[in-house]
Amino acid sequence: MISVDPAANSVKENYKLLIGSIIPRPIAFVTTKTESGEINGAPFSYFNIVSANPPLLSLAVQRTGTKQKDTARNAIQFKEFVVHIVDESNVQKINETAAALPPDESEIERACLTLEKSEKISVPGVKEARIRMECVLEHALELGGEESPSTDLLIGRIVFFHFDERVYKDGKIDYSELQAVSRLAGADYAKIGDIFSLERPR
Numbered sequence: 001m002i003s004v005d006p007a008a009n010s011v012k013e014n015y016k017l018l019i020g021s022i023i024p025r026p027i028a029f030v031t032t033k034t035e036s037g038e039i040n041g042a043p044f045s046y047f048n049i050v051s052a053n054p055p056l057l058s059l060a061v062q063r064t065g066t067k068q069k070d071t072a073r074n075a076i077q078f079k080e081f082v083v084h085i086v087d088e089s090n091v092q093k094i095n096e097t098a099a100a101l102p103p104d105e106s107e108i109e110r111a112c113l114t115l116e117k118s119e120k121i122s123v124p125g126v127k128e129a130r131i132r133m134e135c136v137l138e139h140a141l142e143l144g145g146e147e148s149p150s151t152d153l154l155i156g157r158i159v160f161f162h163f164d165e166r167v168y169k170d171g172k173i174d175y176s177e178l179q180a181v182s183r184l185a186g187a188d189y190a191k192i193g194d195i196f197s198l199e200r201p202r
Contacts, residue, residue, distance in 0.1 A: 011150075016185070019045075024182030024190045027086035028059060029094045031108075032074035033123045039115060040070045041097045041107045041126065043086060045183035055158040056138060057083060060151050072140075072152035079137040080121040081156060084129035088179040088191060093128060119160045130164035130178055 006014050019025075028047040032040045046060035061072040068076075075081045086094050097107035108115065114127040118134045125132040135156030142149035166177040175192060182190045 019183075020185045023184050025184075027091075027094070027181065027183050028057075029084040029086050029090075029097070029126070029129065030059065030071050030075075031082045031084070031123055031125055032071050033078050033080065034070065034074055035077070038106065039108055039124060040074055041111070041113065042069070042071050043094050043098055044071070047083075050155060057133070057135070057156050057158065059083070059154045059156065060143075061154065063145075063150050063152065066145075066148045068152060072154065075137055075154050075156075076140045076152070078123070080123045081135050081137070081154075082118060082121070082123050082125040083133045083135055083156065083158075084126060085131040085178065085180055087130055088181055089130070090128045091181050091189065116162075119162075121159065125162065130167050131173070132162045133158045134160040134162075 004017065006017075009017070025045040026047055027043055027045050029041060029043050034040055044059055044061060046062070048058055050056035050058045059071075061069050063069065063072075071081070093111040093113055096111035097113075099107070099110065101107060101110065108126070115124040116127045116132075117124050121134045121136065123134075125134070133156075135158055137154060138157045139153075139155040141153040141155075142151070143153050144150035163173070164177075167174050180192065184190055
């Protein structure tokens with residue numbers, strides 16, 4: 001067994017160990033509204049469920065140096081965002097939105113995604129996702145960093161779900177139809193592979 005002290009590592013070294021170890025990670029494609037009313041879209045794999053009562057999810061948005069990313073800044077300012085599950089049918093387009101674009105260029109347009117009006121919030125989602133969740137910001141926490149925060153942790157409360165008819169069956173999600181993809185490390189992604197069941201002990 002190899003033992004490593006993270007305090008002796010650089011940030012980049014720890015990043016590589018984390019993203020290679022904590023796999024597979026679900027991917028959220030998040031839309032937010034900018035101050036000028038444009039719609040921003042970006043993918044994140046530091047993402048998961050927090051609670052079912054109320055339905056909460058978490059999104060950790062890493063800063064670039066000390067600068068907040070657009071998604072975090074927009075979500076904190078307007079307190080609304082839409083989370084989409086990335087699947088096999090849209091992952092190529094979502095990957096396009098990860099490009100570092102100038103402020104006057106739209107990730108949504110670059111990826112040829114179609115905006116879809118939300119039911120309860122002002123931020124639209126995208127039609128190409130089989131699941132999308134309208135969220136309001138419940139909490140925003142500044143975390144990490146030695147001199148200034150390195151991460152904005154957003155906790156979103158889901159106020160409306162949208163499901164493609166193929167994935168919603170009798171109040172449950174058919175994950176074989178969802179075909180969600182997950183993030184590994186580097187340029188690697190994973191599909192859902194072999195599935196096995198284990199009964200919980202009583």
